[in-house]
Amino acid sequence: MSSGRILVVDDDPQIRRAMKATLTSRGYEVSDSRTGEEALEKLRSETFDLVLLDVNMPGIGGIETCGLIRSSSDIAIIMLTVSSSEKDKVDALDAGADDYVTKPFSMPELLARIRATLRRLPQAPDDSGLRQLALEGVAIDLSSRQVTVHDRTSRLTAKEFDLLSYFLIRPNKTISHRELLQAVWGPDYGEELEYLRVFVNRLRKKIELDPSHPRFLVTDAWAGYRFHLPTKEIRK
Amino acid sequence: MVTLTESHTRSNFERVLQKAGRLTLRLLLALSLIAAITFVFFGHVNATSVGFFYLVAILVIATAGGLVEATVASIIAMLCFNFFFLPPIGTFTIADPQNWVALFAFLTTALTASQLSARLKRQRKEAQDRQQEMERLYALSRAILLTDTTQPSAKQIAHQIVNVFACPAVALHDRSANEIYLDGPEALPDIDGKLRESASRSIVTREDAGEILITPIRLGGEPIGSLALKHAFLSDAALQSLLNLVAVGLERARAQEEVNRAQVARQSEELKSTLLDALAHEFKTPLTSIKAVTTDLLSNPDESLSQQHRGLIAIADEGADRLDRLVTEAIQLARIEGGKFQLNREVHFPSSLLSAALRQTKSHTDGRDFNLQVEDDLPLVFVDGQLIVLMITHLIDNAAKYSRPGTPIAIGAKASEKSVIIYVTDQGPGISEDEQAHIFDKFYRGSRGQHLKGTGMGLAIAREIIRAHGEEIWVRSNPGQGSEFWFSLPIAPPGSSE
Numbered sequence: 001m002s003s004g005r006i007l008v009v010d011d012d013p014q015i016r017r018a019m020k021a022t023l024t025s026r027g028y029e030v031s032d033s034r035t036g037e038e039a040l041e042k043l044r045s046e047t048f049d050l051v052l053l054d055v056n057m058p059g060i061g062g063i064e065t066c067g068l069i070r071s072s073s074d075i076a077i078i079m080l081t082v083s084s085s086e087k088d089k090v091d092a093l094d095a096g097a098d099d100y101v102t103k104p105f106s107m108p109e110l111l112a113r114i115r116a117t118l119r120r121l122p123q124a125p126d127d128s129g130l131r132q133l134a135l136e137g138v139a140i141d142l143s144s145r146q147v148t149v150h151d152r153t154s155r156l157t158a159k160e161f162d163l164l165s166y167f168l169i170r171p172n173k174t175i176s177h178r179e180l181l182q183a184v185w186g187p188d189y190g191e192e193l194e195y196l197r198v199f200v201n202r203l204r205k206k207i208e209l210d211p212s213h214p215r216f217l218v219t220d221a222w223a224g225y226r227f228h229l230p231t232k233e234i235r236k
Numbered sequence: 237m238v239t240l241t242e243s244h245t246r247s248n249f250e251r252v253l254q255k256a257g258r259l260t261l262r263l264l265l266a267l268s269l270i271a272a273i274t275f276v277f278f279g280h281v282n283a284t285s286v287g288f289f290y291l292v293a294i295l296v297i298a299t300a301g302g303l304v305e306a307t308v309a310s311i312i313a314m315l316c317f318n319f320f321f322l323p324p325i326g327t328f329t330i331a332d333p334q335n336w337v338a339l340f341a342f343l344t345t346a347l348t349a350s351q352l353s354a355r356l357k358r359q360r361k362e363a364q365d366r367q368q369e370m371e372r373l374y375a376l377s378r379a380i381l382l383t384d385t386t387q388p389s390a391k392q393i394a395h396q397i398v399n400v401f402a403c404p405a406v407a408l409h410d411r412s413a414n415e416i417y418l419d420g421p422e423a424l425p426d427i428d429g430k431l432r433e434s435a436s437r438s439i440v441t442r443e444d445a446g447e448i449l450i451t452p453i454r455l456g457g458e459p460i461g462s463l464a465l466k467h468a469f470l471s472d473a474a475l476q477s478l479l480n481l482v483a484v485g486l487e488r489a490r491a492q493e494e495v496n497r498a499q500v501a502r503q504s505e506e507l508k509s510t511l512l513d514a515l516a517h518e519f520k521t522p523l524t525s526i527k528a529v530t531t532d533l534l535s536n537p538d539e540s541l542s543q544q545h546r547g548l549i550a551i552a553d554e555g556a557d558r559l560d561r562l563v564t565e566a567i568q569l570a571r572i573e574g575g576k577f578q579l580n581r582e583v584h585f586p587s588s589l590l591s592a593a594l595r596q597t598k599s600h601t602d603g604r605d606f607n608l609q610v611e612d613d614l615p616l617v618f619v620d621g622q623l624i625v626l627m628i629t630h631l632i633d634n635a636a637k638y639s640r641p642g643t644p645i646a647i648g649a650k651a652s653e654k655s656v657i658i659y660v661t662d663q664g665p666g667i668s669e670d671e672q673a674h675i676f677d678k679f680y681r682g683s684r685g686q687h688l689k690g691t692g693m694g695l696a697i698a699r700e701i702i703r704a705h706g707e708e709i710w711v712r713s714n715p716g717q718g719s720e721f722w723f724s725l726p727i728a729p730p731g732s733s734e
Contacts, residue, residue: 012521014521015521015524015528017525018524018529019528021529022532025532025536056517080524082513082516082517082521086580086622104524104526104560106535107532110528
């Protein structure tokens, strides 16, 4: 049984070959593309669980490809970057990636990232019976992962959804950076503050009326983040 | 030189001669006019009418000629009037005392009229001169605005002064470029020293009996050069305007040049950065496939690999790691050494910088005891967190490399007056005083470290990072007693938050 279908996108044939060989031996089904355009084509006709996307490619680069994939799909994306600078990492996450790995990487590290990205939280909101949330002008439908803010509907990616769910079942409680990272990304994480910064911003853009002055997803300086739920919230 | 002076004197002499000739001619004309009136009216017109005719003639002379001609004509007319028209006619004596009054009134009127007329004429000439100066200054300002970059601006300005003011010789000293440009058909002997003196001491001098004027060019009170002009018959106001124009022109050229230089520097910096990125990509791409394969094989749990094969693959894996570090550090160093990289400063806890560095080094320094000593209540620091963590990892890597396995490494932070001091100390063999002078140099490796793996760039990178923050790094070591590396970090301004 396959552990998942992975699309490897890199312009270097050796890397594609190495990825194909190593990932296949770990039980993944692997397909590969040479360019961003080719990958987008492939994603239209086949289904995958995860895309391994190189940042530095000729044609439309990895960042742009990531944005294009994200505009129509919430598939898991891990970006492969050469540079380890903060800016490049944040760029990758901003474009919609779930995670990134710096080249060259070790296979155990990559496999751990793949597992963490594919790993889903147990559907906690189901247990609490919280399926739909309607707050002043904002409607969050947890069963279809859709958010509507004043008639503007957007869909949450898997990681965004997990993060929001984690907040929603712990309303009005400050949650530390480490707890959030470990709960949503996995036990190997804990220091990647830039992940949280980017994902919280992405969530704010989707659920807040004014993302620069958040009403729900508020920052508690030094400590972490808190989901502020007015007491008169409506449960259905 | 002698011939030059001679030709000068000659030309001066000729000029005076010409002037005298023209004056004589005009005087002759004036006198013939008076004589004509006398001749035409003598004998049959009364004295009063003739007096008025003389006055009209003198006014005409004063308007057409000058003060000298009018004055001479007035006196001659007065004498003629007396001799030919006032009785007794044919003598210079006057019988009737009333005629004395008339003669005196005539002379006064004639002289005053000629004075007034001459003054008017002089004023008109002055106005014309001012206007010409204004036009020339305007032409010069246009020319200065239109200077291009094919030649030094100061050279072009000197040339334009010669053109516009018809100066026989001009020398312009541009102090910031330390250049002197000469222009014009005549020479200015030994002018260099005088120009420099005028600029440095900010004094105005005249040479060659006032023919050459040397004056400093000031901008905002500061002398930025000096100008020597030969035969420049300019009013003080025009000269000041000329100097201001030249000052503005020089300053404008200097500013333009500065902008150009900054642009070239920025472009070359961008090129360098692009090249480095391309280089990083080219090296890291093959390393990625090598590492993927070696780490996959080494992490494979099944026993398909023999112990021997595992050992061989581990060698390839370590080689790839080392190559990766070399490439990374070479690029870091090149980037940081460019000196133009942007510090991405933020507020950080010193302790989180230390723990981040420790986390990143753990993989290479397995099994070492790290003794973390952080003072309580340390102030926050304002630094580029990524770079500081990078340099602390270099220091920790060094400490681990140059000390025996199993000996502890201490890492700590403490507050000083104006900064937070961070240190990394080991119990290795220490560094001799000679070597301490060199350890921060690129590619330098301690005498005991020749066999060790490393790039020799770690401390050079550390020093560049700390310098970019305006802080210091230093080493304390006694051979046999270990080494201590210390550096300071700037404290964040009060009231800032992470």
